[in-house]
Amino acid sequence: MVDTPKKLDTPTDLKTNAVNxxxxxxxxxxxxxxALYFKTKNFHWHVSGPHFxxxxxxxxxQAAEIFATTDVIAERVRKIGNxxxxxxxxVSRHQTVKDNDKDYVSAKDMLAELRDDNLKMVESLRTLKDLADDAKDNATSAVVDEWTDAAERRAWFLFEAAQAG
Known part of the structure; x- marks a missing residue:
């Protein structure tokens, strides 16, 4: 007799449509x-120039900060029952951040691309915040505030660093 694996069935009081x-x-x-973690590491490995x-x-x-959120994000999905x-x-089927496979990217372009990607992430986080609030998912809503602040900070640092270059 073969044991059939049980469906992942995390208890939640959130409505199915909200969870989805x-x-x-x-x-x-x-x-x-x-995607942003890998791009940031790619640029970390390949940056060159006077501000190396x-x-x-x-x-x-920044890459370490981004990577540190991945487990928390995935666990939020599981905690709410999905x-x-x-x-x-x-990842590639769901990502909206564009990969950068160029052989050479100037430091100035790296800074601008990562800044724009982080600002795009801020937009996504604001949408997620609204969805979480509508779903009465207080825990997701609260942590999204932290992630938004971190993404805004990364974008700000990238913007200011570009002023020096």
Whole structure:
């Protein structure tokens, strides 16, 4: 006799439609977080020029901050009763942050691209905040505030760093 795996069935008092809309937005955020993390690390590895050390350290710091949110995002999806991304392919199907596979990107362009990606993430976070509030998902709503502040801070630092270049 083969045991059939049980369906993941996390208890929640949120309505099914609310769980689906919030978890869809969280999964999109998770995909964008992985894409932005990898792009930021790519730029960390490949930055060059007169501000190398500053940008290299900035990109590494920002990548670590972005990566640190991924587990929290995925666990929010599970806590409210849904499933999350499972693979790099799944990430690529959900991400809106564009990859950058160019052989060379100037430091100035790296700063601008990451700034714009972080600002786009802020927009997504504001939408997620509204969805969480509508769903009465207080815990997601609260943590989204922190993530929004962090993304705004990254965009600000990238903007200011570009003024030096």
């Amino acid at each position: 809309s919030v978890s869809d937005a969280l999964n999109a955020l998770l995909a964008d977080s992985f 050390r500053d940008y290299h350290l900035l990109f590494d710091e 499933t999350t991304l499972r693979s790099i392919g799944d």
